[in-house]
Amino acid sequence: PAQDLPEGATVAAEKAADKEVRIAFLSFQNNPFWIPVTDGAKAAKDYLSGFNGTVDYVDLGNELSAEAVVSGIEGALAQQYDGIVVVPIFDGTARIIDEAVDSGVPVFNIVAEGGVPSKRLAFIGQDATAAGKQIGEFIVDRMGGEGKLGVITGYFGATQHNNRMNGALDYIKAEAPDIEILGPFENKDKAESAYSLVEDMHTANPDLKMVYVTAGGPYGAAKAVQDLGLTGKVGVVGFDHTPENVRYLESGEMVGLLDQAPFQQAFDSTVMLFNYLVAGTKPPSDVIAVEGNLITPDSE
Amino acid sequence: MTTLAKAGAPALRSLLRHREASVLIMLLAIAVFLAFSNEYFLSSRNLLNVGRQASVVAIVALGQALVIIARGIDLSVGSVIGVSAVVAAVVLQATGIQSLGLLVGLLTGLVCGIANGLMVTRLRINPFIATLGMLSVARGIALLVTGGIPVMFTGWAEFLGAGRIWQIPVSFILMLILALAVHILATRHRLGREIYAIGDNPKAARLAGIDLKKTRLFVFGFCGCLAGLGGVILAGNLASADPNLGMGYELDVIAAVILGGTALNGGRGSIIGVVIGAMLMALLNNAFVLLGISAYWQVVTKGLVIIIAVGIDGLQRREDDE
Amino acid sequence: MTTLAKAGAPALRSLLRHREASVLIMLLAIAVFLAFSNEYFLSSRNLLNVGRQASVVAIVALGQALVIIARGIDLSVGSVIGVSAVVAAVVLQATGIQSLGLLVGLLTGLVCGIANGLMVTRLRINPFIATLGMLSVARGIALLVTGGIPVMFTGWAEFLGAGRIWQIPVSFILMLILALAVHILATRHRLGREIYAIGDNPKAARLAGIDLKKTRLFVFGFCGCLAGLGGVILAGNLASADPNLGMGYELDVIAAVILGGTALNGGRGSIIGVVIGAMLMALLNNAFVLLGISAYWQVVTKGLVIIIAVGIDGLQRREDDE
Amino acid sequence: MQSATRQGEEDGGGGNAVPTLPFVRLSNISKSFGSVSVLEDVSFEIRPGEVVGLLGENGAGKSTLMKIVSGEHAPDGGRVEIEGSEVQLASVGEGIARGISFVHQELSVVGALSVAENLSLGDLPRNRMGFVDRSRMRELASERLARIGAQAIRPEQETGLLRAGEQQLVEIARAAARNPKLLILDEPTSSLTPREVESFIQYVETARSAGTAIIFITHRLDEAIRLCDRILVLRNGEIVSEKPSSEVTRDGIISDMTGKPAMFEYARTPEVHDRTVLSLRSVGDGDLIEDITLDVAEGEILGLFGLVGAGRTELLETIFGARRMAAGRMEFCGERAQFAKPTEAMTRGMAIVPEGRKTAGILPQHSVRSNMSISSLGSMSPGGIVDRTREASQSSGYRDSLSIRMADDRQLIGTLSGGNQQKVLFARALMTNPKLLLLDEPTHGVDVGAKSEIYEIISNAADQGLAVIMASSEIPEIMALCDRVAVLSLGRLVGIVDRAALSEQRLLSLAFEGHV
């Protein structure tokens, strides 16, 4: 029974399963980033139901941690799912993923995975370092190769945040040594903390030109720019096309936003896993890079 | 007593007898250091920023201080901040009535606080556990109400959170007024006096005719209400009410209270100390940015300053406790 | 007393007199519910998973329980988990000697714990503040040691964290052994009895010739050491030592201790209760995964269960406290 | 002081014929806390086998002196010699090692541990594995309890659940168990029943003949005269007299303690009362007391007598709303009264001076003034804000009328002597202008001087029309003050004795009713 692919999805199911195929989709839920992820999983569920596939969306809670991922995979294995789609995010999830694969349950990683290689079927997502570099290029271009750049990172030591930060900073240091970097400072993904940091950065550096927020709460930084009357003088760059962030893109404080095509990641991965289970079709490659869509006020 | 206390003039010595003194000294020491090492530190603009950054923690800490003085603890303040902000924003969005939004924000906080109080007084649940439960329940409600998506929150809340009157942040002014009011409540009002009495010796206070349950209910309700206000200010500052707002605030707030010299086992504490404690925390963050301290050292330094600020006090005191 | 207690057989009533009873009832209630609503719940594999998931919290809670029984509190356990894991991993990576890595992990925890103990006993800093400071300092050190990048951690640690003996997770076995040992320490050993004594009445304990400082130092050191072990297990399970490992664990650990019936103001508490408390927390998480409850309801449910588990106990007790 | 010491040497030993080396000798000890000097130039000594009574008003410095002997405090000046050599004890542990055992005035048992554990605390018996040898511990406990005649206490019981008196016995047993060379007993008998006191005295006799030196602090003069070989009186931190007990008289000791001639034995002339203030009909709490019926009239002092555990405290708590009244009916000032909490009782015109000054009375971190005014803040806070001038003037008024001795009413209450703390609690109760005053052991641990002042306070209150219910274990004070006495036994009212029929014999025989 052929069905139309939902908008934003790119992979179609090859054939219906003879025997019901059960897939567990493990993800988190703590901020708007996850909404399109969930939507993608739900869309895949609807879509695959026509092919004798079941997708159970399992919420791992609102606190992102490797332990939660491990417990989730353990739970899915105990419930004898045929395949698992998971958001591993952290180093330290490789072991349990290997365990699942070794016991015959393929695992598809999405969004972000740790640096340690695992036996997962494939990974679809954005390479954080590459995304950082993409932003770095944008920053250098936008700043004209000089001036002061404030850096606010989510959690010191969080792999994804580190990679996004270093991807950008390594590029900037190499290509535009005249850009002076302030920080990094930690905002623990909090917008209010980003706000205060921008306030203080601007106080100590009246010639501040740009602010790069690697993780949560970029709109707090944008709001500070707005409240300080610096719209047009200081630009904020960050990740994810959430409504809050986009609002400041429209008013001009936010000058660049990179997204991760989360809906597509969720949908495509589930269907590719299904195809592997049903038809033995391997995904096109080990790592399926999702090109980040960088939007700027001009591109709107 | 250390030589420090012995050598000082009588005035200094009498100052040192207050528990908040050592934190004040730490605060001043950092301020003096900053004044010499960064030209912008003493600018009125920077000082006002620090004031604004301290104000939400300080406002919530005012309520927390009363709870702790009455031998309780409220771990739920961070979540109450979140749920109050989103409920206020949702109501505002639905009705468009500014005053209603604000009122509902405060009321949500109050309701959470009263629920804490009832659990402690009626169900006799340990305050730590009761409010730990509320921490989870309130956060969950905030997430459910919004579906996890931040809600726009402008208007009066934005004025409270980000507005300025002659350059002075409104939230800072509000904090000062509230601190004064709570100070008067604590030291001059009958209720405040009874709160101290309950914390000092609950059994004796009860036999002296103080209504323990009513008073405890009041402190929890009041703390919840201030957390609600804190939520409105915080969300207003960002013009957006995020269901995750205020996460982890409880530790900052309790730290401010205890840094300010309030005893965790009740009966003792000053409102001025609480404000000093909150200021110290904000000043530290300011210092990191102004001095450009390297990333990981920021984390280490924060811990050390907290330890030293209280350690000075411990060192100069005799072993009078047990 | 409620009708519940009155109606029950004498055996039930004597059970209910224990504070941990109401949490045990909650645990059983959830287990029965799960057994009916999910076919996989009772599979030995799932039950062992729950055991494994509870084990780190339980192990660290064993130490925390002793600290709390002795009238202290240790907020730094989460960070100590992190710093011990990364130091162990770094040493292992540098030397390649498995035993050394493990030993250094435990030692790092011990050192942090002893530092907490010294701050509390020598500098007379309130344990809440001292360990809050350590929470920051230890995390900062973990970041500095690793430069913020997770370190591979395999070998013995992986066996401890992820290994199984006849299908039973090693960490679960370790937890049971440690729980038994600490239970015997607490109930049968002189040191354990002295810990209860100093928590219940420090003054009387001192007058009876118990060395308060030494005993307090011991409990903080022991707790730190167990947190170190917890760090090694957790990192071993993940085969990777992340400097952010264990972040936020302190609340889970303290909740497990208090759910298990330990009094926050010292002197009372049982080790069996602590294990039950940790099991309840792990079972809840398992239930969420098995039942597919949405994240937001998970948060609400978790809070409600904690409140109800302790509330049952409060309701059936008279107002004996004040 | 020198002469006193010499006199001590001559008479020392009491019943002991062999003149031995003093076990402890203190010379010119002084001690102050902050700027307050508590002990000045105190010298005395005690020999093995001697029982020395240490008497003095509240705050005279008795406990402080003993804390110096036991190693808890270090003296500011002077010498401490033990068995002939000078020592500087650094901790209680060292004192214990030297053979000094101290039963403290404040209860210091560990409530969470069993009686057996308390009895071995600090030296728990261990088996070869290093674990607590529980059967050995229990044996030791039974043996130790039996030694002081307290075999009724079960060793495995949780200590916190015992009565105060029983806890006191556990402490005495613990101190005695160490076979100390010097046993210091700081008001050990204050919460014991007469029978327990008898067994305790027997123990003291045995220990004395075994060569233990004993220092005995008490406010019960008769007990001291009966038990001790020698009596030392401390006043304001100085030893003012030291005599063999055969040479002292009650009046003599009192005038030494107070520095004034002996006080008059208080005896109240009752007035005629008719208006009933409180009436109880078959009141019970469903637990420890039941079926209590009695009336109290305006201006009357009703005594409540009974053995420890008779339920006096529970009755007062029930009246005051601090305990649930499960059965019966209460009328207060002619109206039905059923209080859910003490606040309601207080608004209606009751006030209490509770038993247990430290645990249920004072607010230790508060000033004297705040302690006095805490119950009356409602009446002195127009608009909620406390009128501080009024508070200060009220406070100084009561300070004068109850003659509370202190430097400044803003000092912490803990710095006052016990008697003065008790007067502050009276001031707190009286400041609310009650119609009914409930007193529970109002002179517990209060010295003779303060006692007579408190009697005067109580009597004056009654003269001004207050109804007073006074629970007390001290027969003399009941006899001196009460117009009628209700006697409780095992939670029931066993009789009400009128003043005319009042005698010690009658009270005791009623109180023992129902006891085997």
Ligand SMILES: Nc1ncnc2c1ncn2[C@@H]1O[C@H](COP(=O)(O)OP(=O)(O)OP(=O)(O)O)[C@@H](O)[C@H]1O
């Ligand atoms: N730790 C302390 N700090 C300050 N003052 C103290 C301390 N201990 C005792 N005092 C003061 O020393 C004086 C003597 O106290 P002490 O306890 O020795 O009296 P006491 O003779 O035992 O009286 P009581 O009969 O009431 O027990 C009192 O004024 C008391 O307030």
Ligand SMILES: Nc1ncnc2c1ncn2[C@@H]1O[C@H](COP(=O)(O)OP(=O)(O)OP(=O)(O)O)[C@@H](O)[C@H]1O
């Ligand atoms: N049967 C009992 N079991 C446990 N505790 C008891 C019992 N009876 C009395 N108590 C406790 O012992 C203490 C003294 O008992 P109670 O108040 O009945 O005696 P009382 O007549 O007031 O004597 P006193 O005031 O001299 O101690 C109280 O704290 C009371 O709660």
Ligand SMILES: [Mg+2]
């Ligand atoms: Mg004394």
Ligand SMILES: [Mg+2]
């Ligand atoms: Mg009594």
